[in-house]
Amino acid sequence: MRPALATLYLLLVLAPSAVHSEDRSKVHSPRMNEEKPWEDDPSDRYFEGWLRYKEAERLKETKPEEAREGYSTALELFKEIQARWPEWKKDMVKNRIATTEETLKLLEKGKGE
Template sequence: MKWILILLTALLPLVSLGQAADEPNPKPNPTPEKKAPDPADTYFQAWSLSRDAEKLRKEGVADEAQEKMVRALKLFRTVQKQWPEWRKEMVKGRLVQTEEILKEWGWKEDEVI
């Protein structure tokens, strides 16, 4: 009787391994869902671009500075359009400031970069 208990104890792990092998492969983790855009993230990206643009301008890299500032302007406009009530005055202020800087740099609204 004792030898049956020892045999069953030895075989039990093998039986459970066989059951695990019969199970289908587990599904890989699904790709995470894309997070909806956030006005704060978009605003920060625009603000960061405008700071980079001002630094580039001071370093004499005018074309790249203007390109970044225009991208910042577009992002500020996106925030204003998609989230019109989100920090309305702050967004409006940055829009005005960004447009004024671009005008000082000689940029015209109809220019495509």
């Protein structure tokens, strides 16, 4: 086997198995040992809130109580971002908070009818 092909073989075949093996001690990540590394990243928190919001939208018509819980959780996440990282995409976060609060108000209004 030519050296270039041998190197390619090693990279494509053997390297992924090293990363995906049970022994991850050889793979270094500064956040690997943290229990919840995403809690210190506003983009991850925002994405989590966005996912909760989208799931709540899906449930709004069929399971309004579960949707309300999802919107409330999303709102908490967005407000947490605003408090912990006030300069991180503040207009986007502010708009998402306003949208989520408005959606919750509409759900409450619909509940009382």
